[in-house]
Amino acid sequence: MKEFTSPLWPIHFKPLPDELLSSWLVRLAHSHGLKVQTFCNLIFGNRLQVWNRDIDRLAPEWLITELSDRTGTDMGQVIATTLQSYQGVIYHRYRASGTLSWIQSLKLHHRKFEGFGLQFCPECLASDEEPYFRKSWRVAFNTICTAHNCILHDRCPDCGYGVAFHRNDMRHAEYVATIALKECHHCGFDLSKSPTIRPSYVSRDIGIFLGNLSQKLLDETLSQAEIDNLLVMHHFAKLMFTKNSTVKLYSYLCDVMGVNKIPLITKDDIEGVDVETRHHVLQVIAYLMLDLGPRLRVAIAVKGLRYNHLKKDFNEMPKCYADLIERFSIKELSLHYLNSSTYDLNT
Structure with missing residues (x-):
């Protein structure tokens, strides 16, 4: 078969919107x-x-x-x-x-x-x-x-x-x-x-939060604050799929939210799991992000994770997140622990 040699191919349409x-x-x-x-x-x-x-x-x-x-x-x-x-x-x-x-x-x-x-x-x-x-x-x-x-x-x-x-x-x-x-x-x-499946969310706020991220990515209108949030969310996703048994953030948040835990295969990343698992885990992360400071403080206080996990292997940490966790203190976290309801992560 003869090779194409002209500058333009006989048919040379442009990519469609958002086409891969x-x-x-x-x-x-x-x-x-x-x-x-x-x-x-x-x-x-x-x-x-x-x-x-x-x-x-x-x-x-x-x-x-x-x-x-x-x-x-x-x-x-x-x-x-x-x-x-x-x-x-x-x-x-x-x-x-x-x-x-x-x-x-x-x-x-x-x-x-x-x-x-x-x-x-x-x-x-x-x-x-x-x-x-x-x-x-x-x-x-x-x-x-x-x-x-x-x-x-x-x-x-x-x-x-x-x-x-x-x-x-x-x-x-x-x-x-x-x-x-x-x-x-x-x-x-x-x-x-394929069947059309309507999404379900733990709360309306979580659905709006995740839907906005998806729509703004498509519209190319993500703000710098939302880009920073995606970096922070990815760090929490890594913590939820970690092999480190001392990190119980996922288990703690599921209990607080009142949702069933599903088994997370720790050898995987969020980029490698099925859509149902991602939809579930993203809602757990969104719940945390919607009131990040207070919810992180309590999670640390009840030993859902340690303070050092907030920074570990987070090489592109946004300044807003760094400033937030720097305001945490051992004394403050201890007070949160004393004031929070007794919560046993091992039960």
């Missing part, structure tokens, strides 16, 4: 009547492999440049489709490997996703003129679609496999023009027909 880089690239391949791997081999050659990595996270310069040149899309608009565009917003420092704060892990192995790092809203996929996947669906603190007020799915409800739309056309001997990104790559189930 990989989603845009797959749609471009299919629009040319080609399978994804065939298209990428023609454009980038066999030396530059695209699908053996998390391209939304790594977004190599050669890929960004080629897409910009061949579609006539501004470089900034191309970069905005990548997870690197979240640097300084939901994570502080970019890392090419390992856990990246609030970015869900695909757990890529031999071009297959063994994790459930890409979520979707069935109602978005159903209402799209052309179904596509959103960048914000890769963010761990997003568990709901604010447009349709429903819980996001993180796997096919029919076969249980994670989403890997770049493998959809592998189920077909030849490219079929009707293949849509909303097909499950494993069983062919139409993901837009």
Whole structure:
């Protein structure tokens, strides 16, 4: 097959609102009547492999440049489709490997996703003129679609496999023009027909707090205070998934909130667990954040965690948080303990 040699590809549409880089690239391949791997081999050659990595996270310069040149899309608009565009917003420092704060892990192995790092809203996929996947669906603190007020799915409800739309056309001997990104790559189930599940919250305030974060991330209107809050929230998430048996913050907060505890696998990070677990843990964190100073003081007083846990391994600590915990004193915490109701974390 002849390689593309003109500056612009025959079909060179721009990314849709909040579209993920990989989603845009797959749609471009299919629009040319080609399978994804065939298209990428023609454009980038066999030396530059695209699908053996998390391209939304790594977004190599050669890929960004080629897409910009061949579609006539501004470089900034191309970069905005990548997870690197979240640097300084939901994570502080970019890392090419390992856990990246609030970015869900695909757990890529031999071009297959063994994790459930890409979520979707069935109602978005159903209402799209052309179904596509959103960048914000890769963010761990997003568990709901604010447009349709429903819980996001993180796997096919029919076969249980994670989403890997770049493998959809592998189920077909030849490219079929009707293949849509909303097909499950494993069983062919139409993901837009997944059940719509309405979210439930412990309190209205918690729902508003988490919904605002999701909506403002999408609108790119997060304030510096909210960006700082996300750093603090991620630190508390690490404390809840810690292997350290002296940290009982999660257990204490669940008891105070009157909600059932669910088993947290301490070898995982919040970026690697299922959407139901994240939705639950995020509510516990939101409860703490809504009255952070007083609730932290009591948690320390009743030995839900130690004072040093508030700082340990928190390298990007916001000043507002540092100032808050610096005001805590041993004497003050002792008084809180004496004045608080007797609470036994071991019962």
